């Protein structure tokens with residue numbers, strides 16, 4: 001029996017800053033961001049949007065577009081690293097909103113939970129739901145990945161920001177992609193990127209202006225959880241490379257194959273914190289998994305990185321990137337980082353590209369290389385199913401991304417500092433954050449959302 005993704009939908013922030021505008025304001029060469037990292041636009045949440053809003057919108061679209069009967073859904077598992085609460089999961093908010101829209105008690109027996117492991121939490125949720133459906137083939141599950149990839153102003157991560165969600169229906173006999181049973185994992189506990197609770201003075205919060213006004217009543221020194229991570233960019237790249245390489249070669253062992261694995265994949269879907277991360281990180285695996293290219297015996301360890309760089313710049317590798325990686329990069333260039341959703345947006349981007357260019361990919365294999373800081377990689381593969389095109393007909397990814405509204409640099413900065421009070425784009429047919437409770441002691445901090453027609 002096959003298990004996999006039967007339907008997919010998304011919701012991304014529909015306002016953006018051209019990356020060139022940010023580059024000029026920050027005194028960075030635009031070519032570095034555009035040609036070096038593959039960035040074109042950076043999406044950013046509007047005043048009424050947060051991770052719950054994106055997740056709820058993607059989920060609502062999935063339900064409506066695919067006429068899902070909610071009684072059939074046994075699980076809604078959320079991958080996120082943008083939790084708005086240390087106790088109440090985003091999944092609990094989603095249940096409430098879906099019941100508001102589709103009827104009280106529609107999900108009363110549905111199991112819901114959040115999975116958090118940086119950017120790989122959505123893949124963990126997927127793997128769990130696949131196992132569940134394998135055991136219960138008549139049942140269905142939904143995976144929602146939702147995040148706001150927010151970095152400090154002027155930081156090295158600022159130009160990789162983005163926001164949005166991807167939702168997927170997981171069933172037996174899926175229409176889009178069926179996953180194989182082999183999954184390889186590589187794990188190591190490191191501090192490459194994390195979001196710790198930090199003790200911070202009230203003064204510092206006010207200077208940062210990144211606070212909500214209800215902090216005003218707190219003591220001078222408080223412990224807060226910031227949306228923005230503490231990170232070491234180059235070290236996080238090294239961890240990404242080390243984990244994905246180890247998981248890739250474990251996967252080869254699991255499959256017990258001497259064949260160059262990536263040659264068996266029509267497309268390669270990787271976690272893309274920015275568009276060109278995959279192509280910059282994969283050259284090592286590309287070089288190592290083919291005896292003709294290099295293998296450690298051919299050169300001293302000191303030559304190793306140079307040799308990898310050389311391979312990465314070769315025409316052969318460029319051709320490989322264009323064929324196998326570029327379709328996944330297209331949406332990332334126009335959106336930015338989606339954290340848990342990035343790998344699934346890469347899948348959607350690839351499918352939408354082949355759909356728009358009318359390429360038949362049914363029966364081909366896709367390879368997946370997932371990564372989450374902290375750190376963990378999972379490598380797995382799936383086969384595209386005969387009905388993938390009909391399942392994708394309503395998604396219209398690139399048409400939707402074209403409708404994004406450009407914002408000025410000043411608007412971006414005031415959104416980042418939470419100074420803007422009125423939405424840039426009036427909401428329509430979507431969930432919005434209505435208010436945060438500030439008065440009632442037993443509800444302080446509770447977030448309330450509403451649907452806007």
Ligand SMILES: CC(=O)SCCNC(=O)CCNC(=O)[C@H](O)C(C)(C)COP(=O)(O)OP(=O)(O)OC[C@H]1O[C@@H](n2cnc3c(N)ncnc32)[C@H](O)[C@@H]1OP(=O)(O)O
Nearest residue numbers: 029031032035036037156157233234236237240273280373
């Ligand atoms: C969150 C996670 O997923 S962990 C894994 C990734 N880590 C992150 O996303 C953390 C947040 N982000 C960051 O810290 C940073 O944005 C990073 C680490 C991703 C990038 O760091 P930077 O210092 O900005 O860029 P870096 O020097 O690594 O690369 C710039 C690239 O642009 C190229 N470049 C520079 N100038 C130009 C130019 N004028 N024209 C063309 N290319 C240029 C460089 O050659 C280099 O590419 P190459 O190494 O492939 O040759």
